[in-house]
Amino acid sequence: MTYVSYLEIPIGYLRILSNGSGITEIKFMDFDGPEDPDIHTESAKTQLREYFEGNRTAFQLELLPDGTKFEQQVWKQLLEIPQGSTTSYGSIAKKVGDEKASQAVGRANGKNPIAIVVPCHRVVGSDQKLTGYAGGLKRKEWLLKHEGALLL
Numbered sequence: 001m002t003y004v005s006y007l008e009i010p011i012g013y014l015r016i017l018s019n020g021s022g023i024t025e026i027k028f029m030d031f032d033g034p035e036d037p038d039i040h041t042e043s044a045k046t047q048l049r050e051y052f053e054g055n056r057t058a059f060q061l062e063l064l065p066d067g068t069k070f071e072q073q074v075w076k077q078l079l080e081i082p083q084g085s086t087t088s089y090g091s092i093a094k095k096v097g098d099e100k101a102s103q104a105v106g107r108a109n110g111k112n113p114i115a116i117v118v119p120c121h122r123v124v125g126s127d128q129k130l131t132g133y134a135g136g137l138k139r140k141e142w143l144l145k146h147e148g149a150l151l152l
Contacts, residue, residue, distance in 0.1 A: 005041035006032035009052050011139045014115070016041045016048075022062030025113045028135040048116065052146075057083045059117045067111060070096070074108035081122040084148040088126045110134055122149065 003018040006029070013032045017025040018040035026044065037045075043061060050056035065075060073096045081087050089109070093101040105123075112120040115135055121143045125131045133140035 003036055003038035003041050004033070005035050005037040005045045007045045007048055008032065009048070011135075011142050014048060016044045018044075019064060022064035023114060023117070024064050024066065026115045026117055027113070028115055028139060044117070051116065054146075061117060063114055063117065065113045065118065067108070067113070070104065071108040071111055074105050075112055075114075075118050075120075078109070078112065078118050078120055078123070081119055083119075086122050086124045086128070086144065086149050089123060089131075090126055092123065106132070116143065122147075 001020055003020060005016045007014045007016065011028075013029040015025070015027050015029045015033070016023065018038050020038060020040075023040055023044050026048075040062060047056055047059050047061065051059070065072070067075065074092060077092045077095050089102040089105045090099065092105045093099050096105070098104075109120045109123050110132060112118050112134070115121075121133055121135070121140045130137050130140055
């Protein structure tokens with residue numbers, strides 16, 4: 001069974017999915033839809049609302065994203081990036097054990113199914129410029145400004 005909640009945010013909507021055991025997806029949307037929430041989607045909704053209000057910097061959610069072993073390693077590294085900070089694809093590649101894997105890290109980053117909570121928006125190019133983001137570069141820029149990350 002899949003459970004769903006929606007949250008209106010300053011940059012659109014978020015669709016929050018759970019499999020009944022934890023959060024499987026948080027995705028940007030341009031609309032909302034019918035809800036069938038559970039405790040996980042409602043907890044995520046509450047915590048995300050607090051984040052957008054500026055009252056939360058860390059999340060306490062059971063996360064169950066579906067991905068390859070490598071993608072899981074990259075997403076785990078994303079969770080280590082503190083709010084207000086950014087890092088590069090190359091830096092994450094080194095942390096997962098292959099400094100030449102920047103492009104693979106970029107692909108894994110792009111497949112991250114749990115926006116904001118698994119903060120793929122905090123990964124920028126080695127020149128500190130904004131690079132691709134599944135939610136769109138305007139949303140990425142908004143999130144980084146909201147978190148107080150320095151943008152050059």
